[in-house]
Amino acid sequence: MRRTASSRAAVPAAFVFALMLAGCGQPAGPPSPGTAAATDPVTTVTAPSVTTPVTPGPTPTSDGTPSATGATTPSEAWTTYTTADGQLTFDLPAAWSVTDPAGELPEGGGAFAEIRNQAGKPLATLRTNMATGSTCMERHPYSVLDSQELPALTQNGLTPRFVFESRGSAKDPGPANTPGAAYGIATGPAPTGDTACPIFHFFTWPPTAAMFGAFYNPANNVTPGDPSSPYLEKAERYAGTDEYRDIKRMITSLRPAG
Template sequence: MNTRRTSVLSFGGAIGLAVLLGACAPAASEPVPGTTPSTSNSTTASSAPPLTPAGTTAPSPPPGATAPADTAPPAEPPTSPGWNTYTTLDGDLAFDYPENWTIRAADGAVHGGVSVEVVSDTGKPIATLRTNLVTGAECEQKSPYGVIESRPLPALAQADSTPRFVFEIRSDPSQADPQKGFSGAYGITSGPEPTGPTACPIAHFFTWPPSGAAFGGVYDPFDTTHGNPPHADTPQVYAETEEFGMIRTMITSLRPAG
């Protein structure tokens, strides 16, 4: 059952930025050039010569065409116009993304894994997808938290574990600097939902063969990058913006490419 809720617990007066999000890494390579999407608006990492180890973007074969034996199977096309589908180079995962956003290789690729970053049409880093990660995070100190949104993702279920898409925040009332006492992020997690007045630091990882993966990004209310949604300086307001709506649609569309 999809859930939209706001449960901000025990927040101090200060808000700042200190995100413990191992899922996101800054981009270090040039954008993967895209091509004109086909009539199905589906793109795969293997339909064109690979340009980076992380994957490429290219149109999928037209309906009825036979793909070469060494190509990854095309993912299902997105359900609405204006969206393309990206398939990782290993043919393992696929997700839909707005056609005016860009996918490029990112730092942090583990041997045999994927590391790509999604960037908006204004150049803002939106989210990073990484695979072959060794998951796990230490919980040295808990802090007041808020869950803005949480919904299960059955398409990514493994054994008895069904990961969730979450948008959540943390607050450190002991910090006088508002930019040091706040952290916020959205992404996919297989971790248990927090209970009680405090929670562990944000760590968005989910179980995926052979070990784990991450797909998410950072929410920064202090970010003044050109093109950001105006007046979205609280997580509750940001959750209602068109930008976050597209982020949610993109991340929750992640699925096995086969």
């Protein structure tokens, strides 16, 4: 039986990555340097389960490993998931799974959905009803690997954007004890200039704020190429994979239910 619960938490910017990581079930520290848009039809389901594929097509690799071309097998069949509170809907590959660990949180409402690929690796977490705050105590070199506005999620005249971005460089590795790249939805303004504050992937959503994204983690996000490559180099390569394109399509499909 599904249970709903609150996901409220005060989150200073310095701990944004730790919060996101906890939601995705990943370790609290950064991954080790040596760690290794389509138009398909969809069908609709509601929490807590996802339907079987609606369109026959190539089966994704069972272990999520790269194909011979250096990219994961594209997802052909897609399905639609509606959160347990009935407020939000998003599309995802039918081979992926959605779980709702909301029972682990204090009561109070909101949505909590964790998305894993067919190999069981966590790829993103959706949480709503969050209280957030940020203070920019340090700035680092940054790179925006991908970005797209999401007008369906506009609130109070503010349109959030999907973004895959990184912090740090070879000379300045970025914030201590955090990975240097993440994808998700942000309402705040895009960084300008040569440096940026720590990544803060939260967007305005009633009654407070929400998040939908994750760290880039080579242990979860299948990346072709030399596994001993620097972390940020692997993040750039990942932005060209089929798995990343599926993740982007999933996150950018988020919209109000109904």
